[in-house]
Amino acid sequence: MNSPARQYLQQFMHDLGQDYKAWRGLNALLLRQRQAILARNSEELETINQQIFGLYHKLSSTGSTRHQLLSALGVSTNNQGVQRLIRHLPAAWQESVGALWQQVEAQAREAQTANQYNGTLLNMQYDIVQSILNASEPENWLYQHR
Template sequence: MNATQSLKQLLLTIQTDRKYYIALEKLLLKQRQYVIRYQSAKLLAVNDHLTELYQALSQTTMERIALLKELKVAPNKEGLQTLFNRLPEQYREHVTALWADLEQRVKNCQQQNQRNGQLLSMQKDILTSSFNYQEEFIYAG
């Protein structure tokens, strides 16, 4: 693959990840709703979709790292910025905005995932304390 093809493929991975993160945001919100409503069957289905998305994101990340290495650029944020700065100005602004949008979506998903984890932890604590209290009450005496 030549440098132009590698660059085009790299941009496709960014666009693909953006689509994945849009879907991930929606699924994480559904996950929260199903946890709150104790809808375990729907929660399991959403979790299956989340697992598929995480696997797809992992694959595009690995592909992007390989492409950056092919382009002789460090596979990190600074390397991407260096690459974007090499682009003609008419493309640079669009690509930089696309990457910034992806970064924001990643951050939003991380925050939502953390909130969902906290909710699950709180539910577990409530259930654990409820069952422990009942056991002590039942067996006391």
């Protein structure tokens, strides 16, 4: 394996480990976000949201780097490309990198589910507040945002 390809692989594996940590952190923050939503703690929610956006930015950046690395290694820039890359790693690395990739994927799916759930909670709270606000003015029912 030539030197640039080896460096790309090392960067890929390093970033994958960093992504796993970031996704785990994001899932912990999404749980805290859900608790803050339910408690209607807007100050805590603002703090958590800033941390979440920081992790989103980091994950976006490493995703972009991964895209570039996969392209430079000559594999497609999707899950199939990553799987192909893993199959072509030295045998000693295949199992650990493959397992790490699966863990990253699982954390990402968990975050997507948690984010959707939190979004649903926020929408429900918004609808409740709108109903309360419009209860004193029944003539406004026609103009409610839905």
